[in-house]
Amino acid sequence: MLSTEQIAFYHEHGYLHMPAVFTVDETAQLQEDLDWMIKTWANVGVGWTGPWRKQIMDLETEAKSKLIAMHDLHFYAQSWMKGLTKASIAESMSQLLSSESEAANGGAPVEMHHSTMHVKPCQTGHPFPMHQDHAFYGHADNRFIDALVHLDDTEHANGEIRFIDGSHKLGYLEHITSFVNDAGEKEVCTPHLDQNVYRLEDTVAVPAKAGDLVIFNINTIHGSYTNTTENMRRLVRAGYRHPDNTQTFGQSCGRPSLMLKGRRARAEDQLLFGIEGPTNAAGNSAHDAFGVKM
Numbered sequence: 001m002l003s004t005e006q007i008a009f010y011h012e013h014g015y016l017h018m019p020a021v022f023t024v025d026e027t028a029q030l031q032e033d034l035d036w037m038i039k040t041w042a043n044v045g046v047g048w049t050g051p052w053r054k055q056i057m058d059l060e061t062e063a064k065s066k067l068i069a070m071h072d073l074h075f076y077a078q079s080w081m082k083g084l085t086k087a088s089i090a091e092s093m094s095q096l097l098s099s100e101s102e103a104a105n106g107g108a109p110v111e112m113h114h115s116t117m118h119v120k121p122c123q124t125g126h127p128f129p130m131h132q133d134h135a136f137y138g139h140a141d142n143r144f145i146d147a148l149v150h151l152d153d154t155e156h157a158n159g160e161i162r163f164i165d166g167s168h169k170l171g172y173l174e175h176i177t178s179f180v181n182d183a184g185e186k187e188v189c190t191p192h193l194d195q196n197v198y199r200l201e202d203t204v205a206v207p208a209k210a211g212d213l214v215i216f217n218i219n220t221i222h223g224s225y226t227n228t229t230e231n232m233r234r235l236v237r238a239g240y241r242h243p244d245n246t247q248t249f250g251q252s253c254g255r256p257s258l259m260l261k262g263r264r265a266r267a268e269d270q271l272l273f274g275i276e277g278p279t280n281a282a283g284n285s286a287h288d289a290f291g292v293k294m
């Protein structure tokens with residue numbers, strides 16, 4: 001259970017470091033299975049695109065920079081399914097997602113929305129520009145928490161996570177999603193904020209140990225520097241939300257999520273989840289999270 005101080009810290013600052021959420025043995029199994037997934041399933045690519053790349057990387061690093069990534073590790077290895085759905089994590093998320101009345105009545109219900117691997121390869125591992133995760137999976141309100149599972153100790157040299165303190169209070173900000181490239185053409189890019197306004201230099205670094213969680217609000221502005229070390233920096237993000245918080249667009253929109261605590265309340269006329277597979281061009285189900293035809 002989180003202390004009153006930890007809950008207050010999250011609401012004030014928009015992030016929280018939770019040490020030793022996983023035991024040494026659990027962490028070792030998660031690491032082993034992560035390494036297997038890196039070899040067997042993950043994509044190795046240039047990572048996020050956009051003009052920010054040349055602002056926060058020198059030309060040589062930018063040309064070599066890579067990100068190893070994949071979504072939904074809990075569909076690929078039991079350790080990850082068990083780890084990300086741990087009762088202690090669900091309880092902590094419930095504490096942070098609860099209204100006063102929910103807190104007085106056993107805590108808010110919690111569902112797990114997704115998980116995503118972010119591995120920075122050694123030496124030129126991809127930095128992340130300043131952004132809010134809302135830009136990637138928009139929700140009606142801010143009852144959504146991202147949790148970074150650390151598989152390696154982090155520090156400045158390997159690109160620890162960094163936040164703009166209290167920035168969740170700004171609400172969702174419009175992100176840059178296209179730019180004019182060197183050929184003068186409009187090019188679509190990964191959503192990010194103006195790096196001159198929201199600067200990595202102005203962030204609070206939150207270094208952590210393998211087995212720790214660092215959590216943050218869907219609207220907290222964050223980013224990270226390049227991994228300059230000889231080792232990979234392995235990290236996995238999992239998203240936890242209040243089931244009443246409707247997704248409006250983006251990653252995994254329309255997909256049912258896993259209930260980790262409590263029950264899914266039924267809104268008036270709300271339909272059951274559909275059972276058919278993806279049916280539209282965006283890969284979304286014919287039913288959104290509330291069972292309404294899209």
Ligand SMILES: O=C(O)CCC(=O)C(=O)O
Pocket residue numbers: 118128133159160161222223224235237
């Ligand atoms: O992996 C990192 O350093 C940054 C992760 C991040 O920005 C995210 O998961 O939204």
